[in-house]
Amino acid sequence: MATGTTPTTPVTEASGGRAHGRAAIAARHLRTDRWWVPPLVTALGLGAFIAYATWRAFANSDYYAAPYVSPFYSPCLASNCTSMKGGADWPLFGDWWGLSPALLVLVFPLGFRLTCYYYRKAYYRGIWWSPPACAVAEPHAKYTGETRFPLILQNVHRYFFYLALIVAGILTYDAVLGFRDPSGDWGHMGLGTVVLLVNIALIWAYTVSCHSCRHVIGGKLRHFSKHPVRYRLWNRVGALTARHMLLAWSSLISVGVADLYVYLVASGAFDDPRFF
Amino acid sequence: MSSYTAHFKVWRGDADGGGLQDFQVEVNDGEVVLDIIHRLQATQASDLAVRWNCKAGKCGSCSAEVNGHPRLMCMTRMSVFRRDETVTVTPMRTFPVIRDLVTDVSFNYTKAREVPAFVPPKGVAAGEYRMAQQDVERSQEFRKCIECFLCQNTCHVVRDHEENKEAFAGPRFLMRIAELDMHPLDAAEETGLNRAASAQEDHGLGYCNITKCCTDVCPENIHITDNALIPLKERAVDRKYDPLVWLGSKIRRRGQ
Known part of the structure; x- marks a missing residue:
């Protein structure tokens, strides 16, 4: 050794020197815990949702059971939609669109979640393994992160946040319509109403807890003392942002459950239990 | 015992x-x-x-x-x-x-020197700085840093890719930029230095893919990713990618 010293007991796992003078440790990592569990669970969870959502988005059937509409199909922007009484049924795209109308809408929540700071962490770790876990070497020879195309497009998250607000507003309208009965009269509530209400509450919580929202609300300010209302809102949003991962998963599950519920009712698998 | x-x-x-x-x-x-x-x-x-x-x-x-x-x-x-x-x-x-x-941690000192220092406000002498607590508390969180460099060590951008060391300042020094950019008295903007844009263009903010390992290993429990890196990315978006912010700044300028 350069220091002129020699270990007093034999070195058991020796290897040659590494480039750049780093310690010669050949193993990719020395972690002894189950570091692979979180990325595996993440990959399985995201994979399951993508598989389910793809099936439902292309199915183009059983997405409306008055007064409930699946969140995958609202707003409905093509003429080939099932008629929804008073619902967000706006055929802006006319009748030239022959595919499932869900595809026109899902691009917005998909873009919002795809560029979300939490989901980025989730799929960079769980799917792309960049890195798979902290202090576990990634398998890629080169890394440029979000400095160039296509990942520099992650910066569009702000636009998707603005669009997600509109989508959340429409889904809120859908949830309110759940208080009408199948013939359109107000004063109804069924299990589906509760499912849609829980779903929209979680979607709003997830949307508002977004880091872009936190920034727009007040994070960009330099002097909070000059903007006391925005400062207070920024603190409130910050408390939600700290739970962004929890809200991301719970709203993802709730939107899937809401769609599944509407599918089961619309396909006749069971009748919606009515409270009043 | x-x-x-x-x-x-x-x-x-x-x-x-x-x-x-x-x-x-x-x-x-x-x-x-x-x-x-x-x-x-x-x-x-x-x-x-x-x-x-x-x-x-x-x-x-x-x-x-x-x-x-x-x-x-x-x-x-x-x-x-x-x-x-x-x-x-x-x-x-x-x-x-x-x-x-x-280990030789001099890489970190090299990166520290690359971050432009606090720019004192004009007309306010040292010792006369007055700041509201809520204005300075964001920067204060980052001042808890003890410079153990565990975040720099665990960040895969340089840990797994030695070649990125030249372009990437690392979480500790991006946090330093955020600290100064959020400082209520920093006058860098008046000198033509936009710290958020500089973080992206000169200090490699884009390399960060916010996988939060820096936050996970911080012994001071500083929320490096949520409170420094993501806000810095958002500030860079303000400057470069958000049409509404751009439009708003144009209108304000016209009104002045």
Whole structure:
């Protein structure tokens, strides 16, 4: 050794020197815990949702059971939609669109979640393994992160946040319509109403807890003392942002459950239990 | 007070090579990994090199990797390990090793010098700075940093890709930029320096893919990703990608 010293007991796992003078440790990592569990669970969870959502988005059937509409199909922007009484049924795209109308809408929540700071962490770790876990070497020879195309497009998250607000507003309208009965009269509530209400509450919580929202609300300010209302809102949003991962998963599950519920009712698998 | 004998593997060597060396060493209740390293020095390996100072988690000197986790040795209790568990201690991987557990962290000082310093506001003398607490509290969180460089060490951008060291400042120094950009009295903007844009263009903010390992290993529990890196990315978006912000600034300028 350069220091002129020699270990007093034999070195058991020796290897040659590494480039750049780093310690010669050949193993990719020395972690002894189950570091692979979180990325595996993440990959399985995201994979399951993508598989389910793809099936439902292309199915183009059983997405409306008055007064409930699946969140995958609202707003409905093509003429080939099932008629929804008073619902967000706006055929802006006319009748030239022959595919499932869900595809026109899902691009917005998909873009919002795809560029979300939490989901980025989730799929960079769980799917792309960049890195798979902290202090576990990634398998890629080169890394440029979000400095160039296509990942520099992650910066569009702000636009998707603005669009997600509109989508959340429409889904809120859908949830309110759940208080009408199948013939359109107000004063109804069924299990589906509760499912849609829980779903929209979680979607709003997830949307508002977004880091872009936190920034727009007040994070960009330099002097909070000059903007006391925005400062207070920024603190409130910050408390939600700290739970962004929890809200991301719970709203993802709730939107899937809401769609599944509407599918089961619309396909006749069971009748919606009515409270009043 | 109970004691037991633990199996330790400690990396020994220098830039020319080295490897893990086995030790059987006494452990007593209440001890931390650094205590055991000191016992090894005292009883079995008097030439074992380790950097340490306060032994209280405040100086940031004894950064190393314990069972593959970047940790402060003085803040890693032996009680978190099973008694029959082998404890492996290695130097930080991202930096050149000097000897045994001591690494050359000068990369960090080079990066520190690249960040433009606080720009004092015009017309306010030192000692006359007055700030509302809510204006300065964001920057104060980042001032808790003890510069242990565990975040720099664990960040895969440089840990797994040595070639990125030139372009990427690392989480600690991007956080420093955020600290100054959020500082209520920093007058960098008046000198033409936009810190958020500079973070992206000159300090490699885009390399960060917000996988939060820096936050996970921070012994001061600073929310590096949520409170520094993401807000900095958002500020860069303000400057470069948001049409509404651009439009708003144009309208405001016209109204002035």
